[in-house]
Amino acid sequence: MKLDFVRNTKRNMLAGVVASVAGMVLQFVNRTLFLWLLGPEYLGLNGLFSSVLGVLSLAELGFSTALVCAMYKPIAEDDRELLCAYLKFFRDVYRGVGTAIFVLGLCLLPFVPRLVHGSVPEGLDLRVLYLIHLVNTSASYFLFAYRGSVLHAYHRGDLLVNMNTALRFAQYFTVLAVLLLTRNYYHYVLVAVAFTVLNNLAVLRMVRRHFPSITPHGRLAAWRRKALLNDIKAIFLHRVGGMISSSVDNLVISAFLGLVAVAAYGNYYYVMTVVAGLVSVGYGSVVAGLGNKIHTVSKEENFRLFMKMVRLTMMAVTGCGAVMMALYQPFLREWTKNNPDLVRHALTPVLMVAYFHVWQARQALLSFKSAAGLWHADRWKPIVAGAANLVLTVGLVVELPGDYKLDGVAFATLATYALIQMPWETHVVFTQFFGRHEERRYWRMQGAFALLAAVLCAAAWGVARAIPLEGIPGL
Secondary structure, eight states: OOOOHHHHHHHHHHHHHHHHHHHHHHHHHHHHHIIIIIOHHHHHHHHHHHHHHHHHGGGGTTHHHHHHHHHHHHHHTTOHHHHHHHHHHHHHHHHHHHHHHHHHHHHHGGGGGGGOOSOOOTTOOHHHHHHHHHHHHHHHHHTTGGGHHHHHHTTOHHHHHHHHHHHHHHHHHHHHHHHHHHOOHHHHHHHHHHHHHHHHHHHHHHHHHHOTTOOSOSOOOHHHHHHHHHHHHHHHHHHHHHHHHHHHHHHHHHHHHOHHHHHHHHHHHHHHHHHHHHHHHHHHTTHHHHHHHHTTSOHHHHHHHHHHHHHHHHHHHHHHHHHHHHHHHHHHHHHTTTOTTTOOOTHHHHHHHHHHHHHHHTHHHHHHHHHTTOOSTTTTHHHHHHHHHHHHHHHHHHHSOGGGHHHHHHHHHHHHIIIIIHHHHHHHHIIIIIOGGGHHHHHHHHHHHHHHHHHHHHHHHHHHHHOOOOHHHHO
16 A cells, blocks of 8 residues: 655654644643742742653663654555554553552652752752653553554644644643743643543544544564564664653753753753654654555655755754744744843854754754664664763753853754764665665765854854844844
8 A cells, every 4th residue: 555655754843843832822821921920939840840751761672763653654555454453452461550550650759859959949849840741641542543644654643733732722822821820840741641531532543433443452473563672672772772862861961950051951951852743743644654655665765765865954953054044033032021040151053953953954854764673783873872972961051150061961962963973874775775886976965954054144144143133123
């Protein structure tokens, strides 16, 4: 069964653009309310709990990624019975994963207060808040989140995205009302739990409506389970490295510098991830379609499509990076009311823009790598990069002067992305799938866009500095 790549990509891109813009606005409003109504310490708590639970989510190992990739071939062959068997296997695994996450989370409960350096907002019990966040994280594994894999595998993720966008609007308006009326952080996290349950029920209803014949039943052959487990082992190593490169940053900042520093770094990181979310609409819309094409068209056609993806992605990344360089500091001054604890010096946005460029420059390649299931070949890459990132982050936070400690966190991740992860994964894709003779074309394009980005960022920064206006008119 050959899926309609162009039509499904358009659907996914339209849904992704709407979701990204809506998410950008809603997250901004939510984060602003935290800053103005509750204070930066609460933002720090959110970042801390997200990081801790991100570590616990390693228990998922990568089942969802491996399963969706395994579904591409039976979809191409229109083998519904095999799809049903995969879905049942996924359901059983997810229930075990949910149990593991909850039990491991309870084991960490006594140590939660030790993760915060300095004071905690008055009247808050860190253990109670952590338990609520833990329930929210594990709930989806016991409910129906696994059903969404069917939509992703059929390149109809737009259905999930549209549903999630509608629920996010409802959730953020509920949160807005709760914060304005009560200014109570406990109520905020309880609203999140309620909407997690609603989201899972909506996923179940949607999959039953569009793919009623695909239900969890049947049994996978032993060799298929073994192949899935081999992929999962490799993906697990990738997840460990990714966790070290992301979640550990907030843990290190909290342990060494405190919650306000977590909030300051989180604001810069938030702006970068919002912009990255807009760029990711492009490559994120095509992954399932790529999985189908890998099984239905030639490698030459896939390479031509890959280079188009790289070119379009890097055009967006380069333009966004220049705008970020111009607006980062003026925007954060307005947003945080020029709070000296939250607005950093000029080096911080430079590092965050460079971080953004290198992070996003990898994504088209990673999309093809994921669609082709090439996880085993570079399974040790994320461990090596994650360990280097952790050691470098801690070392720089300890050794750098006070005003530059947070910059050390961004620099550590940037360095490991540029010097370890990107070269390694590029080598794997061009030796395992496309062919070494095409690799030079890819690197030449990346080099040209890196040079263009440097020139445009410098020009944008200079023009922004020359504008004499302050405040919103200046922006």
